[in-house]
Amino acid sequence: MKLSHNWLIELTGLNWTPEETAEKLTLCGTACKNIEPTAKYMDKVVVGEVLTLSAIEGASKIRLAKVTTGDEELQIVCGAPNVAVGHKVPVAKIGAVLAGDMKIKKTKIKGVESSGMICSERELGISDEHEGIWVLPDEAPVGKPLAEILDYDDHILTFDLTPNRADSMSAIGIARDMAALANKKLMLPQTDIKESDKQAYDYISVTIDDAFGCPRYAARIIHNVKLAESPWWLKKKLITSGIRPINNLVDITNLVMLETGHPLHAFDLKRFGSNEVVVRQAKEKEKFITLDDKEHELDKNVTLITNGKTGVAAGGVMGGKDSEVKEDTKDLLLEAAYFNPSLIRKSRKKLGIVTESSSRFEKGANPNGIEFAINRAAHLYQQLAGGEVASGIVDCYPKKIEPANLSLRVKRCNQILGTGISQARMVEILKALEFEADNSDPIKVKVPTFRPDIEREIDLIEEIARIEGFDKIPTPQSITGPLYTPVHWEDNFKKEIRTLLTSSGFDETIAHGMVHSRMASLLEPEMKHLKLLNPVSEEVNVMRTMLATTALSVVSHNLSHRNMDIKLFELGKVYFPPDSNDDWVEEEKLILAISGSTAGNWREKPRKLDFYDLTGALDNIWAHLRLGEYSIVEQPVGWMENNMSFSISLEENEIGVIGKVSSKIARKFDIKEDVYIAEIFMGSLIARGKPLIKFSNLPVYPSAPRDLAIIVDNSVISSDIIATVKKNAGKLAESVKIFDLYTGKQIEEGKKSIAISINYRSAERNLTGEEIDIKQMKIIESLKSEFKADIRDK
Amino acid sequence: MSLLDDINHINNQAKERISNADSLDSLNEAKVKYLGRKGELTAVLKELKNLSVDEKKSVGAQANRCRQELEELIATAAGKFSTSKTDSSFDYTLPGTSSQIGVVHIINQVIDEIVNIFHGMGFEIARGPDIETDYYNFEALNFPPDHPARDMQDTMFVEGGRILRTHTTPVQVRKLEEQNPPIKIIVPGRTYRNEAISTRAHIAFHQVDGFLVDEGVSMADMKGVLVAFCKSFFGPDLKLKFRPSFFPFTEPSAEVDVSCFLCKGKGCQLCKYSGWLEILGCGMIDPNVLIKTGHDPEKYTGYAFGMGVERIAMLKYKINDIRHFFNNDIRFLRQFK
């Protein structure tokens, strides 16, 4: 919400600067987000008079205006249709900077020189009006700076209001906080009226059939209003609040709404269609045309204002087309009503409109502020439109909404805040906010009905705190609460994995887990994905069930930006639709994805990243977190290459997959390069808990390393060879490692050479050469018989 | 004069000469004078043969110490005058051959930093599901159904009647249901809002929420902890401003601004010339939340706070587009090594 600072000053009589006001209000909960001079775009803008207008050759839409600004005559090219000789207009001189950072310079248009600009309201930053130039009143003195004649020595404060504070959606509401901070009384605007001999009751009656939707409806009758332009002071208040002035009849209700926070509605009495107001629930599918000319289908949540027959206004949201105030309007039916906030919310949702009126009623207007608002408007109709205000308010208020009674314990207040505020100060604050408060403890408080947000003691405590100032609450240097802070293995487990992977060159990624069903189904065509019911982005409509879906998008993004060498990982969740037991499952997973080559350096050439870079990384994790041994088994995975797709198992339980993404799938992600992926469920790994490390004595006896080189068929897998070696070497083999692998010219095609080193050691004694030789022989014999291995001389 | 005295005398004189030497030549002269074949120290050593075995041992040791010390001093001093490289074939400027290291995602780095500070102040880490019920996300947190407060958070719904949590605060409710006070928890996690994606807004982001419920917890206690956090995280010279705000699940509620760490409060583009940066929301846990979770608000009180991780990361590192975080371009990620 925007308000003129001068207006707030007018209501409080304070001499605060705009900056002071903004700061003080912000610190009491009425956040002021911006301060802007109202005449921000009026530097070097003066009043000019159009002397002549002439056509420009070869241009139909623009004309050349000669304009005097008193001391000089300017030649300005102007495109506005409404410019006419004799008009007083705002003229921006060379050097002016208008709204939208438009700098006025000397230019040539169609070969004609133009030195300045005749401005619209939008260019001056005072409204969105830009259909034509702004024609000033005839009495505007030529040559005077525009800001001066507009009395624009003011600032616009922009407030960012919290949804609970209905009362602060008005100038008086905000001024009330200012007055409370300064402990002063508000200076309310005038409401005095000279009522005519005519009785309002003779012209209108009010019946409420829907007291739930509309607890109170009041009306005044005003005769013989004269339509005119509103005076500048009124227009200025509307403009600075972002409401476009239309004419005095419409502007007055808008002004009173801004002033009091109470939305009013003026009907044309002649067009009202009857002399009775009947407020009722709309019928299902009842049709109604709002004054913006749109037809709506209503339901029972809409409180409809009718003339006894048809609807004339969707109560609290928008008036109807038929009874709208027009240029020929003479007599007004002025409505001031109170509508149920939660129904207004439903009603405006049904109608699909949010208006200044609906947003105020939705937060909660003041049911007992109706007299003030309607009298203020009537006062203005009398003053500014020559209206004759009929005697009396026709007021239907079946059940008065009473102020809430609360009590505030002084000790409790200070305990919650950690303060030592005196009872007297608490009472003072409450009274300054126009609450009734007595001097007992607990303090008995009557909450004014303009504060529907104050329902409990704790709400009063907040009022005390915000007016006293949060800066008055002390800041202790000690910590309360428990000191023992358990550490969960899950958190450390993930931290360890991050450390291990980043130290071996993997970059961590984070995807948000929402994907498009098209991509999700590519990887898992059989899987049911959890659907998003109302995504705003078209790129997502389901939750991922695999990290690979998002990882491939990330790989694709990077490759398309020429980041060719990538090693990525993500620790993230996958989400499944509820199972038959209505259990909702989210699972933690780890994915590794690599493509391209190693970085290399001047000593080591880069080489292609591949499968073994993934298993190497997994080995590190497994070793460090002591997860036991995983096994890799060939298994078809739909989205991986046929011969490059495996499952990963830990103690018979399948926990993930590893392999090379099939080129068919990769292409769907616009990936042409090889991508290797390992994706693992983390739940069972985390559940194993923190590994227990047990110290073992350092070896006393020396080790005896032996090497062995064998040639076997390519189809023999190394894990089988190692298993055989270990089985035969028995306990004496401390470690068995493959240290070389060779295929090529030196050996027969279809075969490979594998070099193995075995480290023998006993914990009890020195091993003899003979006993190791016997082991070696045994190993060689089994390798020969099991794998038809040839032993290479070493 | 004993030989030991001679050695000490030579030692002192030699040291003086070495430290006064102004060229390699004068240094060499000193070397010859004291340590050379006909040098003074050598001359002393020649006298050793006239001593007893015990004396030989102690004087000899002293002479050797002296020689060693002087040699070292000369070598060091020579280094000052030397201009030639020791081994011209060794290029010590070639880059080292370490393997490349990766980087933890900046969001997780920031989360870790925040969480560690609170962990140190006694907050235990807790987590909860991303897919939440309306009850935990809204109702138990005092957002009545069909209330304007719900408009503050555009919610993403999933099939089956659940939602993607709009904040990490539901974990507060879950913990309060599970445990009896005192409870002191910090909750990092993913959150979702149904917003159009732009440079400033995304459909997903991260939050860190925390709370303490115990007997006699006051708003002053909350201020103490949050001031300590902000100083640890942003720097000790920083100023803080608590200003009233509104959250359905806290009362009183506050927002915390810190003085802009870039311009030190003078006003700059980062702080939109206000000198202040909005960092976190907080407040005293609303009695309704305690009642809903089965605790007596007369006996227990508590505070809660929460902050947006992306926002803090964007401020701290002057990142201008929130979409970078989920794009995962390695040129972005690797800037935060």
Ligand SMILES: [Zn+2]
């Ligand atoms: Zn700044």
